Amino acid sequence: MQIRGLTKTIRGKAIVNRLDLEVRAGEIFGLLGPNGAGKTTTIRMIVGLIGMSGGEVMIDGLSVKRQFEDAMKRVGAIVENPEMYKYLSGYHNLLHFARMHEGVTKARIDEVAELVGLKERIRDKVRTYSLGMRQRLGVAQALLHRPKVLILDEPTNGLDPAGIRELRDYLRQLAQTEGLAIIVSSHLLSEMELMCDRVAIIRQGELIDVRPVRELAAGPSDAKLPVVFEVNEPASAQLLLASSYPEAAFECTGSERGGTSEGAVEGRLARRGIPSAVRTLVQAGIEVYGVRSSGRTLEEQFLELTGGERHA
Ligand SMILES: Nc1ncnc2c1ncn2[C@@H]1O[C@H](COP(=O)(O)OP(=O)(O)OP(=O)(O)O)[C@@H](O)[C@H]1O
Ligand SMILES: [Mg+2]
Known part of the structure:
Protein backbone atom coordinates (compact mmCIF):
# COMPACT_ATOMS: atom_id res chain seq x y z
CA MET A 1 0.00 0.00 0.00
CA ARG A 214 14.04 -2.39 16.93
CA GLU A 215 15.55 1.09 16.69
CA LEU A 216 12.63 2.60 18.51
CA ALA A 217 13.26 0.40 21.52
CA ALA A 218 17.03 0.74 21.61
CA GLY A 219 17.29 4.46 20.93
CA PRO A 220 20.31 5.86 19.11
CA SER A 221 23.41 3.82 20.04
CA ASP A 222 25.43 6.86 21.08
CA ALA A 223 22.69 8.26 23.31
CA LYS A 224 23.92 8.95 26.83
CA LEU A 225 21.99 6.96 29.38
CA PRO A 226 22.02 7.08 33.17
CA VAL A 227 24.39 4.49 34.60
CA VAL A 228 24.93 3.55 38.24
CA PHE A 229 28.02 1.77 39.57
CA GLU A 230 27.71 0.09 42.95
CA VAL A 231 31.18 0.08 44.48
CA ASN A 232 32.99 -0.33 47.78
CA GLU A 233 34.62 3.11 47.76
CA PRO A 234 32.20 5.54 46.19
CA ALA A 235 34.23 8.65 46.95
CA SER A 236 37.39 7.46 45.23
CA ALA A 237 35.35 5.86 42.44
CA GLN A 238 33.64 9.18 41.85
CA LEU A 239 36.98 11.04 41.68
CA LEU A 240 38.39 8.47 39.29
CA LEU A 241 35.37 8.41 36.98
CA ALA A 242 34.98 12.17 37.04
CA SER A 243 38.58 12.62 35.86
CA SER A 244 38.31 9.90 33.19
CA TYR A 245 34.85 10.97 31.97
CA PRO A 246 34.43 14.67 32.70
CA GLU A 247 31.39 14.84 30.38
CA ALA A 248 29.54 12.13 32.27
CA ALA A 249 29.03 14.27 35.39
CA PHE A 250 29.60 11.41 37.84
CA GLU A 251 28.48 11.94 41.39
CA CYS A 252 28.00 9.85 44.49
CA THR A 253 24.43 8.81 45.14
CA GLY A 254 22.71 6.46 47.52
CA SER A 255 23.61 6.01 51.15
CA GLU A 256 26.40 3.87 52.43
CA ARG A 257 25.21 0.51 53.62
CA GLY A 258 25.25 -0.54 57.24
CA GLY A 259 28.81 -0.14 58.49
CA THR A 260 30.47 -0.80 55.14
CA SER A 261 31.70 1.95 52.87
CA GLU A 262 29.66 0.55 49.99
CA GLY A 263 27.80 3.10 47.88
CA ALA A 264 26.88 4.22 44.39
CA VAL A 265 28.26 6.52 41.75
CA GLU A 266 26.00 7.79 39.05
CA GLY A 267 26.57 9.54 35.74
CA ARG A 268 25.56 9.52 32.09
CA LEU A 269 27.45 7.40 29.56
CA ALA A 270 26.82 6.01 26.10
CA ARG A 271 26.17 2.30 26.40
CA ARG A 272 29.40 1.43 24.61
CA GLY A 273 31.40 3.45 27.16
CA ILE A 274 30.30 1.28 30.09
CA PRO A 275 32.84 -1.59 29.74
CA SER A 276 35.84 0.74 29.81
CA ALA A 277 34.44 2.57 32.84
CA VAL A 278 34.16 -0.79 34.63
CA ARG A 279 37.75 -1.58 33.63
CA THR A 280 38.96 1.80 34.96
CA LEU A 281 37.37 1.06 38.33
CA VAL A 282 38.65 -2.50 38.55
CA GLN A 283 42.18 -1.53 37.56
CA ALA A 284 42.23 1.03 40.37
CA GLY A 285 41.40 -1.72 42.84
CA ILE A 286 37.81 -0.68 43.42
CA GLU A 287 35.29 -3.49 43.94
CA VAL A 288 32.32 -3.29 41.57
CA TYR A 289 29.20 -4.95 42.98
CA GLY A 290 26.80 -3.93 40.28
CA VAL A 291 26.25 -1.86 37.18
CA ARG A 292 22.82 -0.60 36.26
CA SER A 293 22.07 1.25 33.09
CA SER A 294 18.52 2.30 32.34
CA GLY A 295 17.49 3.41 28.91
CA ARG A 296 14.79 5.97 28.61
CA THR A 297 11.48 4.31 29.10
CA LEU A 298 9.35 3.77 26.03
CA GLU A 299 6.85 6.26 27.41
CA GLU A 300 9.55 8.89 27.70
CA GLN A 301 10.59 8.31 24.10
CA PHE A 302 7.01 8.41 22.92
CA LEU A 303 6.29 11.67 24.71
CA GLU A 304 9.48 13.11 23.30
CA LEU A 305 8.62 12.04 19.76
CA THR A 306 5.01 13.13 19.86
CA GLY A 307 5.73 16.31 21.75
CA GLY A 308 3.97 15.04 24.86
CA GLU A 309 1.72 17.46 26.65
CA ARG A 310 3.78 20.47 25.78
CA HIS A 311 2.06 20.69 22.41
CA ALA A 312 -1.35 19.43 23.44
N1 LIG B 1 -15.99 14.51 11.34
C1 LIG B 1 -15.14 15.28 12.03
N2 LIG B 1 -15.38 16.59 12.18
C2 LIG B 1 -14.52 17.39 12.86
N3 LIG B 1 -13.38 16.95 13.43
C3 LIG B 1 -13.10 15.64 13.30
C4 LIG B 1 -13.95 14.74 12.60
N4 LIG B 1 -13.40 13.50 12.65
C5 LIG B 1 -12.27 13.64 13.37
N5 LIG B 1 -12.08 14.93 13.76
C6 LIG B 1 -10.94 15.45 14.53
O1 LIG B 1 -9.75 15.00 13.92
C7 LIG B 1 -8.76 14.71 14.87
C8 LIG B 1 -8.25 13.30 14.63
O2 LIG B 1 -9.24 12.37 14.98
P1 LIG B 1 -9.02 10.81 14.83
O3 LIG B 1 -10.24 10.12 15.28
O4 LIG B 1 -8.51 10.52 13.48
O5 LIG B 1 -7.83 10.58 15.88
P2 LIG B 1 -7.18 9.22 16.38
O6 LIG B 1 -5.72 9.37 16.16
O7 LIG B 1 -7.87 8.07 15.77
O8 LIG B 1 -7.45 9.30 17.94
P3 LIG B 1 -7.82 8.14 19.03
O9 LIG B 1 -6.51 7.60 19.52
O10 LIG B 1 -8.51 8.91 20.09
O11 LIG B 1 -8.68 7.14 18.35
C9 LIG B 1 -9.38 14.95 16.22
O12 LIG B 1 -9.01 16.22 16.68
C10 LIG B 1 -10.87 14.89 15.94
O13 LIG B 1 -11.58 15.69 16.83
MG1 LIG C 1 -8.93 6.46 16.56
Whole structure:
Protein backbone atom coordinates (compact mmCIF):
# COMPACT_ATOMS: atom_id res chain seq x y z
CA MET A 1 0.00 0.00 0.00
CA GLN A 2 1.26 3.44 -0.93
CA ILE A 3 0.02 6.67 0.55
CA ARG A 4 1.07 9.92 -1.07
CA GLY A 5 0.26 13.35 0.27
CA LEU A 6 -2.88 12.11 2.00
CA THR A 7 -4.76 15.06 3.47
CA LYS A 8 -8.06 15.60 5.26
CA THR A 9 -9.26 19.09 5.94
CA ILE A 10 -12.41 19.67 7.95
CA ARG A 11 -13.64 23.24 8.32
CA GLY A 12 -10.28 24.66 7.28
CA LYS A 13 -8.37 22.52 9.75
CA ALA A 14 -5.91 19.90 8.49
CA ILE A 15 -6.68 16.76 10.50
CA VAL A 16 -4.37 14.67 8.35
CA ASN A 17 -1.67 16.65 6.62
CA ARG A 18 0.24 15.42 3.57
CA LEU A 19 0.90 11.92 4.86
CA ASP A 20 3.37 9.74 2.92
CA LEU A 21 3.63 6.05 3.84
CA GLU A 22 4.46 2.75 2.26
CA VAL A 23 3.50 -0.62 3.71
CA ARG A 24 4.99 -3.80 2.26
CA ALA A 25 3.57 -7.28 1.88
CA GLY A 26 4.45 -9.47 4.84
CA GLU A 27 5.00 -6.67 7.30
CA ILE A 28 3.07 -5.44 10.31
CA PHE A 29 3.03 -1.69 10.23
CA GLY A 30 1.95 0.49 13.13
CA LEU A 31 0.29 3.89 13.13
CA LEU A 32 1.25 5.33 16.49
CA GLY A 33 0.01 8.60 17.86
CA PRO A 34 -1.76 10.09 20.85
CA ASN A 35 -5.56 10.47 20.97
CA GLY A 36 -6.74 12.77 18.21
CA ALA A 37 -3.55 12.41 16.14
CA GLY A 38 -5.54 11.41 13.05
CA LYS A 39 -5.09 7.62 12.97
CA THR A 40 -8.76 6.72 12.54
CA THR A 41 -9.25 9.53 10.02
CA THR A 42 -6.34 8.16 7.98
CA ILE A 43 -7.81 4.65 8.08
CA ARG A 44 -11.26 5.94 7.14
CA MET A 45 -9.81 7.59 4.05
CA ILE A 46 -7.88 4.47 3.09
CA VAL A 47 -11.04 2.35 3.15
CA GLY A 48 -13.25 5.00 1.58
CA LEU A 49 -15.50 5.65 4.59
CA ILE A 50 -14.72 9.35 4.11
CA GLY A 51 -13.33 11.23 1.15
CA MET A 52 -9.79 12.52 0.82
CA SER A 53 -9.23 16.25 0.66
CA GLY A 54 -5.98 15.63 -1.15
CA GLY A 55 -3.41 13.00 -2.02
CA GLU A 56 -3.74 9.41 -3.11
CA VAL A 57 -3.82 5.86 -1.74
CA MET A 58 -2.76 2.94 -3.92
CA ILE A 59 -3.51 -0.64 -2.93
CA ASP A 60 -1.69 -3.31 -4.86
CA GLY A 61 -1.24 -0.73 -7.62
CA LEU A 62 -4.93 0.26 -7.67
CA SER A 63 -6.10 3.76 -6.89
CA VAL A 64 -8.62 4.06 -4.07
CA LYS A 65 -9.92 7.20 -5.77
CA ARG A 66 -10.19 5.99 -9.35
CA GLN A 67 -10.55 2.18 -8.97
CA PHE A 68 -12.40 2.10 -5.68
CA GLU A 69 -14.19 -1.24 -5.98
CA ASP A 70 -11.20 -3.16 -7.25
CA ALA A 71 -8.96 -1.56 -4.64
CA MET A 72 -11.43 -2.47 -1.86
CA LYS A 73 -11.49 -6.12 -2.94
CA ARG A 74 -7.91 -6.17 -1.71
CA VAL A 75 -8.61 -4.61 1.68
CA GLY A 76 -10.02 -6.06 4.87
CA ALA A 77 -10.55 -3.68 7.76
CA ILE A 78 -11.95 -3.18 11.21
CA VAL A 79 -12.48 0.47 12.01
CA GLU A 80 -12.94 1.06 15.72
CA ASN A 81 -15.12 -1.81 17.05
CA PRO A 82 -16.11 -4.86 15.05
CA GLU A 83 -19.91 -5.09 14.97
CA MET A 84 -21.33 -8.61 15.11
CA TYR A 85 -24.75 -10.19 15.55
CA LYS A 86 -24.54 -11.42 19.10
CA TYR A 87 -27.52 -13.79 18.84
CA LEU A 88 -25.89 -15.63 15.93
CA SER A 89 -22.98 -18.02 16.10
CA GLY A 90 -19.55 -16.93 14.96
CA TYR A 91 -20.01 -19.19 11.97
CA HIS A 92 -23.31 -17.59 10.97
CA ASN A 93 -21.84 -14.13 11.33
CA LEU A 94 -19.08 -15.13 8.94
CA LEU A 95 -21.59 -16.71 6.58
CA HIS A 96 -23.54 -13.46 6.59
CA PHE A 97 -20.46 -11.36 5.82
CA ALA A 98 -19.35 -13.87 3.19
CA ARG A 99 -22.43 -13.00 1.15
CA MET A 100 -21.07 -9.50 0.66
CA HIS A 101 -18.21 -10.84 -1.41
CA GLU A 102 -18.06 -12.98 -4.49
CA GLY A 103 -16.60 -16.44 -4.26
CA VAL A 104 -16.19 -16.88 -0.50
CA THR A 105 -16.76 -20.58 0.03
CA LYS A 106 -17.71 -22.45 3.19
CA ALA A 107 -14.25 -23.96 3.12
CA ARG A 108 -12.84 -20.42 3.30
CA ILE A 109 -15.01 -19.70 6.35
CA ASP A 110 -13.57 -22.73 8.11
CA GLU A 111 -10.12 -21.66 7.04
CA VAL A 112 -10.35 -18.14 8.48
CA ALA A 113 -11.89 -19.49 11.70
CA GLU A 114 -8.85 -21.68 12.03
CA LEU A 115 -6.44 -18.88 11.09
CA VAL A 116 -7.63 -16.73 13.99
CA GLY A 117 -7.81 -19.67 16.40
CA LEU A 118 -11.61 -19.77 16.75
CA LYS A 119 -12.18 -23.20 15.28
CA GLU A 120 -13.36 -24.77 18.54
CA ARG A 121 -15.87 -22.02 19.35
CA ILE A 122 -17.07 -20.98 15.91
CA ARG A 123 -20.48 -22.68 16.36
CA ASP A 124 -21.14 -20.89 19.66
CA LYS A 125 -23.21 -17.74 19.87
CA VAL A 126 -21.21 -14.51 19.75
CA ARG A 127 -22.76 -13.31 23.01
CA THR A 128 -20.89 -16.11 24.78
CA TYR A 129 -17.56 -14.86 23.38
CA SER A 130 -14.98 -12.93 25.34
CA LEU A 131 -13.79 -9.58 24.04
CA GLY A 132 -10.65 -11.18 22.63
CA MET A 133 -12.74 -13.79 20.79
CA ARG A 134 -14.96 -11.07 19.29
CA GLN A 135 -11.85 -9.31 18.16
CA ARG A 136 -10.70 -12.51 16.46
CA LEU A 137 -14.04 -12.97 14.80
CA GLY A 138 -13.73 -9.42 13.48
CA VAL A 139 -10.33 -10.25 12.02
CA ALA A 140 -11.72 -13.49 10.55
CA GLN A 141 -14.50 -11.51 8.88
CA ALA A 142 -11.99 -9.00 7.48
CA LEU A 143 -9.98 -11.89 6.02
CA LEU A 144 -12.82 -13.73 4.28
CA HIS A 145 -12.23 -12.35 0.79
CA ARG A 146 -8.45 -12.90 0.91
CA PRO A 147 -7.39 -9.27 1.10
CA LYS A 148 -3.81 -8.22 0.50
CA VAL A 149 -4.03 -5.46 3.07
CA LEU A 150 -5.51 -5.91 6.54
CA ILE A 151 -6.23 -2.76 8.53
CA LEU A 152 -7.08 -2.89 12.22
CA ASP A 153 -7.87 0.30 14.12
CA GLU A 154 -6.83 -0.05 17.77
CA PRO A 155 -7.05 -3.86 17.74
CA THR A 156 -5.71 -4.21 21.27
CA ASN A 157 -8.43 -2.06 22.87
CA GLY A 158 -9.74 -3.90 25.87
CA LEU A 159 -7.46 -6.91 25.48
CA ASP A 160 -5.40 -8.14 28.41
CA PRO A 161 -1.65 -8.77 27.98
CA ALA A 162 -2.24 -12.42 27.08
CA GLY A 163 -4.86 -11.39 24.52
CA ILE A 164 -2.48 -8.85 23.01
CA ARG A 165 0.20 -11.48 22.78
CA GLU A 166 -2.13 -13.91 21.03
CA LEU A 167 -3.24 -11.20 18.63
CA ARG A 168 0.35 -10.40 17.85
CA ASP A 169 1.23 -14.05 17.29
CA TYR A 170 -1.53 -14.76 14.83
CA LEU A 171 -1.12 -11.43 13.01
CA ARG A 172 2.54 -12.24 12.56
CA GLN A 173 1.67 -15.66 11.24
CA LEU A 174 -0.88 -14.15 8.86
CA ALA A 175 1.62 -11.59 7.58
CA GLN A 176 4.08 -14.36 6.88
CA THR A 177 1.92 -17.18 5.57
CA GLU A 178 -0.58 -15.10 3.60
CA GLY A 179 1.90 -12.39 2.60
CA LEU A 180 -0.48 -9.77 3.97
CA ALA A 181 0.42 -6.17 4.61
CA ILE A 182 -1.04 -5.48 8.06
CA ILE A 183 -1.66 -2.01 9.43
CA VAL A 184 -2.55 -1.55 13.08
CA SER A 185 -3.11 1.68 14.96
CA SER A 186 -2.56 2.37 18.62
CA HIS A 187 -1.74 5.15 21.03
CA LEU A 188 0.42 2.78 23.08
CA LEU A 189 4.07 2.55 22.15
CA SER A 190 4.55 -0.52 24.33
CA GLU A 191 1.96 -2.43 22.27
CA MET A 192 3.32 -1.26 18.94
CA GLU A 193 6.74 -2.38 20.03
CA LEU A 194 5.45 -5.89 20.61
CA MET A 195 3.41 -6.17 17.46
CA CYS A 196 5.00 -4.26 14.62
CA ASP A 197 7.98 -4.41 12.33
CA ARG A 198 7.87 -0.70 11.59
CA VAL A 199 6.04 2.17 13.19
CA ALA A 200 4.95 5.54 11.83
CA ILE A 201 4.69 8.18 14.50
CA ILE A 202 1.89 10.66 13.90
CA ARG A 203 1.20 13.86 15.76
CA GLN A 204 -1.55 16.33 14.98
CA GLY A 205 -2.08 14.80 11.56
CA GLU A 206 1.56 14.99 10.60
CA LEU A 207 4.03 12.19 10.08
CA ILE A 208 6.91 12.68 12.51
CA ASP A 209 8.97 9.63 11.62
CA VAL A 210 8.89 6.03 10.39
CA ARG A 211 11.17 3.67 12.24
CA PRO A 212 11.87 -0.03 12.55
CA VAL A 213 10.65 -1.07 15.98
CA ARG A 214 14.04 -2.39 16.93
CA GLU A 215 15.55 1.09 16.69
CA LEU A 216 12.63 2.60 18.51
CA ALA A 217 13.26 0.40 21.52
CA ALA A 218 17.03 0.74 21.61
CA GLY A 219 17.29 4.46 20.93
CA PRO A 220 20.31 5.86 19.11
CA SER A 221 23.41 3.82 20.04
CA ASP A 222 25.43 6.86 21.08
CA ALA A 223 22.69 8.26 23.31
CA LYS A 224 23.92 8.95 26.83
CA LEU A 225 21.99 6.96 29.38
CA PRO A 226 22.02 7.08 33.17
CA VAL A 227 24.39 4.49 34.60
CA VAL A 228 24.93 3.55 38.24
CA PHE A 229 28.02 1.77 39.57
CA GLU A 230 27.71 0.09 42.95
CA VAL A 231 31.18 0.08 44.48
CA ASN A 232 32.99 -0.33 47.78
CA GLU A 233 34.62 3.11 47.76
CA PRO A 234 32.20 5.54 46.19
CA ALA A 235 34.23 8.65 46.95
CA SER A 236 37.39 7.46 45.23
CA ALA A 237 35.35 5.86 42.44
CA GLN A 238 33.64 9.18 41.85
CA LEU A 239 36.98 11.04 41.68
CA LEU A 240 38.39 8.47 39.29
CA LEU A 241 35.37 8.41 36.98
CA ALA A 242 34.98 12.17 37.04
CA SER A 243 38.58 12.62 35.86
CA SER A 244 38.31 9.90 33.19
CA TYR A 245 34.85 10.97 31.97
CA PRO A 246 34.43 14.67 32.70
CA GLU A 247 31.39 14.84 30.38
CA ALA A 248 29.54 12.13 32.27
CA ALA A 249 29.03 14.27 35.39
CA PHE A 250 29.60 11.41 37.84
CA GLU A 251 28.48 11.94 41.39
CA CYS A 252 28.00 9.85 44.49
CA THR A 253 24.43 8.81 45.14
CA GLY A 254 22.71 6.46 47.52
CA SER A 255 23.61 6.01 51.15
CA GLU A 256 26.40 3.87 52.43
CA ARG A 257 25.21 0.51 53.62
CA GLY A 258 25.25 -0.54 57.24
CA GLY A 259 28.81 -0.14 58.49
CA THR A 260 30.47 -0.80 55.14
CA SER A 261 31.70 1.95 52.87
CA GLU A 262 29.66 0.55 49.99
CA GLY A 263 27.80 3.10 47.88
CA ALA A 264 26.88 4.22 44.39
CA VAL A 265 28.26 6.52 41.75
CA GLU A 266 26.00 7.79 39.05
CA GLY A 267 26.57 9.54 35.74
CA ARG A 268 25.56 9.52 32.09
CA LEU A 269 27.45 7.40 29.56
CA ALA A 270 26.82 6.01 26.10
CA ARG A 271 26.17 2.30 26.40
CA ARG A 272 29.40 1.43 24.61
CA GLY A 273 31.40 3.45 27.16
CA ILE A 274 30.30 1.28 30.09
CA PRO A 275 32.84 -1.59 29.74
CA SER A 276 35.84 0.74 29.81
CA ALA A 277 34.44 2.57 32.84
CA VAL A 278 34.16 -0.79 34.63
CA ARG A 279 37.75 -1.58 33.63
CA THR A 280 38.96 1.80 34.96
CA LEU A 281 37.37 1.06 38.33
CA VAL A 282 38.65 -2.50 38.55
CA GLN A 283 42.18 -1.53 37.56
CA ALA A 284 42.23 1.03 40.37
CA GLY A 285 41.40 -1.72 42.84
CA ILE A 286 37.81 -0.68 43.42
CA GLU A 287 35.29 -3.49 43.94
CA VAL A 288 32.32 -3.29 41.57
CA TYR A 289 29.20 -4.95 42.98
CA GLY A 290 26.80 -3.93 40.28
CA VAL A 291 26.25 -1.86 37.18
CA ARG A 292 22.82 -0.60 36.26
CA SER A 293 22.07 1.25 33.09
CA SER A 294 18.52 2.30 32.34
CA GLY A 295 17.49 3.41 28.91
CA ARG A 296 14.79 5.97 28.61
CA THR A 297 11.48 4.31 29.10
CA LEU A 298 9.35 3.77 26.03
CA GLU A 299 6.85 6.26 27.41
CA GLU A 300 9.55 8.89 27.70
CA GLN A 301 10.59 8.31 24.10
CA PHE A 302 7.01 8.41 22.92
CA LEU A 303 6.29 11.67 24.71
CA GLU A 304 9.48 13.11 23.30
CA LEU A 305 8.62 12.04 19.76
CA THR A 306 5.01 13.13 19.86
CA GLY A 307 5.73 16.31 21.75
CA GLY A 308 3.97 15.04 24.86
CA GLU A 309 1.72 17.46 26.65
CA ARG A 310 3.78 20.47 25.78
CA HIS A 311 2.06 20.69 22.41
CA ALA A 312 -1.35 19.43 23.44
N1 LIG B 1 -15.99 14.51 11.34
C1 LIG B 1 -15.14 15.28 12.03
N2 LIG B 1 -15.38 16.59 12.18
C2 LIG B 1 -14.52 17.39 12.86
N3 LIG B 1 -13.38 16.95 13.43
C3 LIG B 1 -13.10 15.64 13.30
C4 LIG B 1 -13.95 14.74 12.60
N4 LIG B 1 -13.40 13.50 12.65
C5 LIG B 1 -12.27 13.64 13.37
N5 LIG B 1 -12.08 14.93 13.76
C6 LIG B 1 -10.94 15.45 14.53
O1 LIG B 1 -9.75 15.00 13.92
C7 LIG B 1 -8.76 14.71 14.87
C8 LIG B 1 -8.25 13.30 14.63
O2 LIG B 1 -9.24 12.37 14.98
P1 LIG B 1 -9.02 10.81 14.83
O3 LIG B 1 -10.24 10.12 15.28
O4 LIG B 1 -8.51 10.52 13.48
O5 LIG B 1 -7.83 10.58 15.88
P2 LIG B 1 -7.18 9.22 16.38
O6 LIG B 1 -5.72 9.37 16.16
O7 LIG B 1 -7.87 8.07 15.77
O8 LIG B 1 -7.45 9.30 17.94
P3 LIG B 1 -7.82 8.14 19.03
O9 LIG B 1 -6.51 7.60 19.52
O10 LIG B 1 -8.51 8.91 20.09
O11 LIG B 1 -8.68 7.14 18.35
C9 LIG B 1 -9.38 14.95 16.22
O12 LIG B 1 -9.01 16.22 16.68
C10 LIG B 1 -10.87 14.89 15.94
O13 LIG B 1 -11.58 15.69 16.83
MG1 LIG C 1 -8.93 6.46 16.56
